[in-house]
Amino acid sequence: xxxxxxxxxxxxxxxxxxxxxxxxxxxxxxxxxxxxxxxxxxxxxxxxxxxxxxxxxxxxxxxxxxxxxxxxxxxxxxxxxxxxxxxxxxxxxxxxxx
Numbered sequence: 001x002x003x004x005x006x007x008x009x010x011x012x013x014x015x016x017x018x019x020x021x022x023x024x025x026x027x028x029x030x031x032x033x034x035x036x037x038x039x040x041x042x043x044x045x046x047x048x049x050x051x052x053x054x055x056x057x058x059x060x061x062x063x064x065x066x067x068x069x070x071x072x073x074x075x076x077x078x079x080x081x082x083x084x085x086x087x088x089x090x091x092x093x094x095x096x097x098x
Contacts, residue, residue, distance in 0.1 A: 039056030040063060054060040 036058050038058040038060035040060045042052045
C-alpha cells in the first residue's frame with residue numbers, strides 16, 4: 001500500500017516536472033525568436049531626410065515598403081494624396097539612408 005502511494009506521488013511529481021519543463025522550453029524558444037528580430041528606429045523629417053537605424057540582431061528588409069504600408073493603413077487618404085505621400089517618403093528615405 002505504501003509503495004503504491006509512493007509510486008503515485010512520484011508519477012504526479014514527474015508529470016508536474018514535465019509540464020513545467022515543457023513550458024520553460026516554449027518560453028525560451030519564444031524569447032530566442034524575439035531577440036533575433038530586427039528593431040528599427042525611424043527618425044528625422046521629410047524635409048531633413050528620414051533616417052532609420054536597425055538596433056536589433058536580425059536583418060531589417062523592405063523598410064520603405066513597410067513604412068508606406070503602415071501610413072496608408074493608418075490614415076484614410078485620397079488616392080492622389082497617398083501616391084504623393086508615398087513618393088515623398090521614398091525620396092526622403094533614399095536621401096536619408098544611414
